[in-house]
Amino acid sequence: MNKPCVFFDRDGIVNESPGPGYVEKWDDFHLQPGFVAALQTTAAKGYSSVVITNQQGVAKGLYSEEELAAIHGNMRAQLRTHGVDVLDVFHCPHYAVDECECRKPKPGMIFQASKKHDLELSGSWMIGDSEKDVEAGQNAGCKTIRICPLDEKTKAEFHVEHIDEVAAILEKELVACV
Ligand SMILES: [Mg+2]
Numbered sequence: 809m810n811k812p813c814v815f816f817d818r819d820g821i822v823n824e825s826p827g828p829g830y831v832e833k834w835d836d837f838h839l840q841p842g843f844v845a846a847l848q849t850t851a852a853k854g855y856s857s858v859v860i861t862n863q864q865g866v867a868k869g870l871y872s873e874e875e876l877a878a879i880h881g882n883m884r885a886q887l888r889t890h891g892v893d894v895l896d897v898f899h900c901p902h903y904a905v906d907e908c909e910c911r912k913p914k915p916g917m918i919f920q921a922s923k924k925h926d927l928e929l930s931g932s933w934m935i936g937d938s939e940k941d942v943e944a945g946q947n948a949g950c951k952t953i954r955i956c957p958l959d960e961k962t963k964a965e966f967h968v969e970h971i972d973e974v975a976a977i978l979e980k981e982l983v984a985c986v
Contacts, residue, residue, distance in 0.1 A: 810926045810927060810928035811854070811855065811856050811925075811926070811927060811928060811985065812855050812856070812927065812928050812929075812930075812931035812932045812933075812985065813855055813856040813857060813858055813895070813921070813922075813925075813927040813928075813929075813932045813933075814846075814850045814855050814856075814857045814858075814932065814933045814934075814935065814978065814982075815857075815858050815859075815860045815918055815921070815932065815933065815934045815935065815945065815950065816843070816846075816847075816857060816858070816859050816860070816894075816934075816935050816936070817859075817860060817861060817912075817934075817935065817936030817937060817938065817941045818859050818860075818861035818897075819831060819861065819937075820936070820937035820938070820955070821840070821843055821935060821936060821937055821955065821971060822839065822840065822843050822859060822883065823837050823838050823839055823840060823843075823883075824838040824840055825937065830863075830864075830865035830868075830870050830871070831865075831879065832865065832870050832871050832875075833871070833875070833879070834878070834879055834882050837879055837882070837883065839883070839886055839887075840971050841972070842970065842971030842972035842973075842974060842975070843971055843974075844887070844890045844892060845972070845974075845975040846935070846971070846974040846975045846978055847887065847890075847892045847894070848890075848891070848892055848975070849975045849978040849979050849982070850978060850982070851892055853978065853979075853982040853983075853984045853985065854984055854985040854986050855932075855982060855985065856895045856925065856927060857894045857895060858894060858895050858896050858897070858898065858921045858925070858927075859880075859894050859896075859897040859898070860898050860912070860917045860918060860921070860934070860941075860944070861897070861898070861899045861900070862899070862900045862911050862912050862940070863876060863899040863900060863901055864900075864901075864902070864903060864904060864911075866899075866901035867901055867902055867903040867906070868903075873901065876899060876901075880897045880899075883897075884897075895925060896921060896924070896925065898910075898917040898920055898921055899917075900912070900916075900917060912936075912938075912940040912941055912943070912944040913939075913940040913941075913942075913943035913944045913947065914944060914947065915944050915945075915947040915948035917944075918932075918934065918944060918945070918947075918948040918950065919948060922948075929948050929949045929950055930949050930950075931983070931985075932948075932949075932950045932951075933945070933950055933951045933952065933953065933978075933982075934946075934948070934950045934951075934952050934953075935952070935953045935954075935955070935974060936952075936953075936954060936955070937954065937955045937956055938954075938956075939954070939962060939963070941954070942954050942962055942963055942964045943963070946963065951965050951966075951981075952964040952965055952966070953965070953966040953967075953968065953974060953977060954966070954967050954968075955968055955969065955970065955971050955973075955974065956969070957969060966981075
């Protein structure tokens with residue numbers, strides 16, 4: 809049977825949001841404990857986890873594909889020190905105006921991940937801090953959690969203010985699978 813997955817946006821979820829800028833180097837990357845807790849719950853429930861991230865900074869020449877891959881390698885090494893890891897990381901390197909199929913809010917990266925790893929999307933979740941993440945998830949048939957100030961409007965099924973609140977939602981809502 810195909811496994812369901814929890815898809816996580818990167819900036820603002822896995823690591824602290826770099827604000828309007830980009831994580832250009834490893835020193836800019838700050839892992840959030842609330843994400844580690846969410847990932848531990850995801851793994852305990854038997855779900856796969858994949859990071860899905862728009863990285864327009866590649867198109868802008870702020871960092872190369874190789875530098876981005878190195879950041880993700882360090883990220884996964886850091887996760888493993890907490891006893892967890894993600895199955896894979898997918899990124900969109902294109903400009904917003906490129907009209908590619910991968911940039912969120914399009915669901916292209918979720919479909920790529922599903923195809924590569926045989927993931928079952930209807931029982932899957934997408935977690936992000938932007939409405940683009942919510943739309944990408946819903947466009948792929950996933951349930952969604954948005955982390956953002958509570959006065960912002962969202963179509964997400966669950967809306968919380970802080971990443972620290974996500975593990976408890978997953979603990980309650982994910983149907984354990986083995
Ligand atoms: Mg984000």
